[in-house]
Amino acid sequence: MLRFALTRFVSLTLSLIAASLVIFLVIEVIPGDPAAYMLGLNATPEAVTALRDTLGLNGTLAERYLNWAGGLLRGDFGQSYSYRVPVAELVFERLWVSLPLAIYALALSTLIAFPVGLIAAARRGGVTDYGIMGVTQLGIAVPNFWFAMLLVLVFAINLRWFSAGGFPGWQDGLLPGFKALTLPAVALALPQASILARVMRSALIETLGQDYIRTARAKGLSQRQALTRHALRNALIPVLTIIGLQFSFLIAGAIIIENVFFLPGLGRLIFQGITQRDLIVVESVVMLLVFAVISVTFLVDIAYAAVDPRLRRR
């Protein structure tokens, strides 16, 4: 198991190096001078030269890559051109919104999906199953920004339980922060939970048809015991895959929901970086997201091996 984790860790490191090279080169191959590009058409030559200096564009390709990558390792992401503050500061600030939001949404979606998927699988073909399948179909079909607006309408404007948007920060304690994140998390969790519940159901149903479930029943386990003691763990592999994908998406993909709720998250940061041609921000945030996705994949791999002993030997 330890050896497996180590092997996966080495492959994680290699993936990160490869990803950083690709990201660096993509920014490099953008035709023309990044500094001129960032400053737009009306920039003076002096301004461009000054920016070139700040960007560290003077030097060989290898030097520039090593500077940039070395900076990343030290937590130095460079200076944002449009915000005039270190990118690390910007990212860190946003991460304190995006990460809790992603974890919150994922926790909600998992907490909803597991029991719902289990019930649907246990009542396969019954009214409950059909009902759940219908609702989850709807959950996938409804655009989450529309659902978010509906939530705002009901819970913020009519019932006044939550605020309609904005984020107070964590300095006043956890409660106000989580309260502000609740509606966005619910909006994000709905489609995710629907997908996850359906995956859970079909994985369980497939597992329930396996020979070892029959063996378990022949041992004297009831249908429900066979489901929880034998089918559940075996059905986890596809579910874990989906959870991993969803987490990666939630960290960066929440941009629409962040806009609906005026949340200062990573999605908005990267969007603003792109519209303001702030390549330094874009480069660093993309690298950070790649890091997040690869780390999540690593964790999912470890979780696979924890669930299924057959995968530990690879």
Add this chain to the structure above:
Amino acid sequence: MIRLENLALSIHGTPILRNMSLSMAEGQVFGLVGESGSGKSMTALAMMGLLPPGAQVSGHIHLGDTDLLTRTEPQMCALRGNELAMIFQEPMTALNPVQTIGDQVAETLLIHGQATRAEARRIAQDRLARVGLPPDRFPLSRYPHELSGGQRQRVCIAMAIALRPRLLIADEPTTALDVTTQAGILDLLKGLVADEGMALMLITHDLAVVAGLADHLAVMQKGAIVEQGATEAVFRQMNHPYTRQLFEASGHKPAATEQVSPAPLLEAENVTCEYPVPRTGLLHRPPPFRAVDRVSFTLNRGESLGLVGESGCGKSTLTRALLGLQPLRGGEIRLDGQIVNAGERMPAGMRRQMQVVFQDPYGSFNPRHRVGRLVAEPFHLTGRPADAAVRVAEALLSVGLQPEDAQKYIHEFSGGQRQRIAIARALITHPELIVLDEAVSALDVRVRAQVLDLLADLRARLGLSYLFISHDLNVVRAITDRVLVMRAGQIVEQGPTEDILHAPQHPYTRELIAAAPVIPADWQDERTHDARPLV
């Protein structure tokens, strides 16, 4: 005492079992024999109360004083694994892959509240040792994937006997196992019946297996028992024609084909195949696994050559190499003097000369194509001839089907018919060699006898050569002239089939022949027809 009285079963209105009555005594083995679809497994599931939804049962199943059919589901849960237990055909998938064997055996005790966790583990260790998995070599922490098929079946048996049930139902417990492994499992079951005094219901399609094990025997056909009694008496009398048919089919030998003078068609010389072994570390890769090790033989024109060996011996890899589907690590394969190259370099004309029929008649066809298209598929090697439709019709006729069948889909055919279609597909390019890879292993004995007849007939008419790969010595004896015995990648013995089966030289061949179950020869004296079992 276990009694079935007038047991009848229908599923969604379709009658499955009718009028089943039988009785079993504790400490005895009861054999239930029949072909697939005869209702053997459904009888077992009815007794376990594990029938599929939509099942309607009537009659009585008495276990001692209890009528199992009157029990509620929770009451049945308390009985299953406790008073009556069952093991199944497919040991490879019968265990939960993510739980240790210790936990799975202990679960039987825990679920019935018969032991504390620590006691359950101790008893589990005990029971595993009893079934031949001692704790020093098979600790409770082993996972199923670390065990072979036979060892997994032993774990299943340990699970089933953990609470010393009164009745153990074994549904084709050895069908998926090699013959030497089968012998070990059957010995174990026999020993358990004697030691523990339980009743064993042994469900099988193999008459030789029941002959060696069962005290009483019932023969099933189409959901009903056609004959039952003490095993020896049933074998001696064979009152019902169906019993007789089964018996004759199991030892069926098609008419012999005249031998032609030897002219080499397929030659293998020091053929070696290897597989890479997964890395154990980032920089460390163990040496490759040698699946086929310097194999040499010659298959003559018009000859039927057998290849026997147990699973994992390299039969399949060798077959793939011969068909030009597997690159060689060393040696040479020649077809008609030309070198067989694996991969794209192999000319279509050469592929045309060799065709193959696989084991699984269900998985080897595309279900969305009509039979005509399936059979005509090998024409991509030769270019589609103008008379393709006529050739398809011819091929179907030659395997005993009708030209109209070309318009049907594969799901409309039975297993035996599908295997005929597979043979038609192999015949369509007029090949010289057909490789039959366990081609009759999935078929019932009577169907198998018919397909063997068909193969013998085709060989005589078309001058075909066969390479017949099988684990079943009976079948090899019925259809091959010469046989190769393979073990651990090497051919350990080869020669004329009769000679090898009568006077095996290599200890492994002897072991194989000794492990094959037999019907005692003197049980058959009273009949005149020549239908003795072959091995």
